[in-house]
Amino acid sequence: MIPVISVVGRSNSGKTTYLEKLIAEFKQRGYKVAVIKHHHDDFTIDKPGKDTWRHAQAGADIVYLASPYKVAMIRKTDQELTLEQIINSIDNVDIIFTEGYKKESKPKIEVYRQAAGNEPLGSKPELLAVVADAKLYESVPHFELDNPIEMTDFLERELLNKETAKD
Numbered sequence: 001m002i003p004v005i006s007v008v009g010r011s012n013s014g015k016t017t018y019l020e021k022l023i024a025e026f027k028q029r030g031y032k033v034a035v036i037k038h039h040h041d042d043f044t045i046d047k048p049g050k051d052t053w054r055h056a057q058a059g060a061d062i063v064y065l066a067s068p069y070k071v072a073m074i075r076k077t078d079q080e081l082t083l084e085q086i087i088n089s090i091d092n093v094d095i096i097f098t099e100g101y102k103k104e105s106k107p108k109i110e111v112y113r114q115a116a117g118n119e120p121l122g123s124k125p126e127l128l129a130v131v132a133d134a135k136l137y138e139s140v141p142h143f144e145l146d147n148p149i150e151m152t153d154f155l156e157r158e159l160l161n162k163e164t165a166k167d
Contacts, residue, residue, distance in 0.1 A: 002090065031094040
């Protein structure tokens with residue numbers, strides 16, 4: 001089973017910025033990474049007037065855009081897919097990160113910055129670690145916002161069962 005870790009935090013806490021650093025560190029170590037971003041509203045990844053947009057406007061329920069280097073699928077749904085449904089559609093990766101999905105019962109990394117002016121989410125049983133500019137919870141491992149290396153080492157040990165080499 002592919003490990004799934006949700007990166008959570010309040011708005012403007014730095015989730016996306018930290019996740020970018022974490023993804024880059026995992027890629028540097030040779031891992032294949034998937035990311036699922038939760039959005040609370042409708043969105044579009046297609047450009048009005050382009051062929052795939054026109055196909056969808058004509059009524060296609062699923063539109064694929066394929067090239068030798070990547071593929072994108074736009075699929076209309078009657079209701080939001082569950083996180084499990086999305087996860088089950090992913091293969092050939094070593095780890096899956098989600099951004100958002102605070103209410104799901106997946107292991108979580110909370111990102112917190114005091115300057116954002118929000119309260120932390122609070123320690124919950126599925127909280128695996130905290131990335132913050134202040135220590136939030138005594139019983140939860142704490143990592144710095146600017147250092148994804150230690151978090152990657154931690155996730156390798158805890159979820160990927162890999163010992164990291166120490167110089």
